[in-house]
Amino acid sequence: MRIAVFASGNGSNFEAIVRKKYQKAEIVLLVTDNKNAYCIERSRRLKIPCRIFPYNDYQNKQDYEIAVLRLLKKENIDIIVLAGYMRIIGSVILDAYRNKIINIHPSLLPAFKGRNAIKQAYDYGVKIIGVSVHYVTAEVDAGKIIAQESFRIGNRSFEEVEAKIHRIEHRLYPRVIKKFFDK
Numbered sequence: 001m002r003i004a005v006f007a008s009g010n011g012s013n014f015e016a017i018v019r020k021k022y023q024k025a026e027i028v029l030l031v032t033d034n035k036n037a038y039c040i041e042r043s044r045r046l047k048i049p050c051r052i053f054p055y056n057d058y059q060n061k062q063d064y065e066i067a068v069l070r071l072l073k074k075e076n077i078d079i080i081v082l083a084g085y086m087r088i089i090g091s092v093i094l095d096a097y098r099n100k101i102i103n104i105h106p107s108l109l110p111a112f113k114g115r116n117a118i119k120q121a122y123d124y125g126v127k128i129i130g131v132s133v134h135y136v137t138a139e140v141d142a143g144k145i146i147a148q149e150s151f152r153i154g155n156r157s158f159e160e161v162e163a164k165i166h167r168i169e170h171r172l173y174p175r176v177i178k179k180f181f182d183k
């Protein structure tokens with residue numbers, strides 16, 4: 001299984017995914033829409049080829065995705081793993097990779113979709129919080145759930161909750177990839 005990771009920012013999940021050992025799954029490419037993203041630096045360090053597609057260089061989402069898709073096909077990518085990719089996947093890529101795109105979201109879906117999910121949940125006063133890995137569909141954060149992990153907030157501060165969420169992400173996402181795509 002040849003896997004491409006898509007990221008727009010920090011890339012800590014990208015790094016966690018790359019650092020896990022797999023038998024057959026291979027992380028062969030990082031795609032980013034943001035030329036200033038820190039994930040690019042990580043890809044250099046980790047020796048994973050990175051391709052930058054500055055979103056504003058394209059007329060519209062369709063043209064952008066056609067360019068990305070051309071590379072995915074050329075690289076024989078089987079699976080797309082979204083890790084902090086801040087764009088909605090459009091029909092060009094979705095049609096080509098139906099049921100082959102997964103995402104990680106820092107909430108117990110279907111609650112708290114969209115941006116700042118940890119803050120949304122914390123401010124709402126939930127007592128149990130967590131992380132979901134799910135298939136990507138046309139609707140944001142709405143595809144079938146593959147895995148979830150949760151914990152009780154107790155008296156943790158927001159910063160403590162956030163840090164714990166990220167620790168869970170970095171453990172859970174590579175495990176899901178190993179379980180589902182390492183064969």
Ligand code: GRF
Binds near residue numbers: 010012013083085
């Ligand atoms: C993670 O919290 C992930 O769940 C969300 O975006 C964040 C990305 O963090 N989709 P990073 O770029 O992997 O550090």
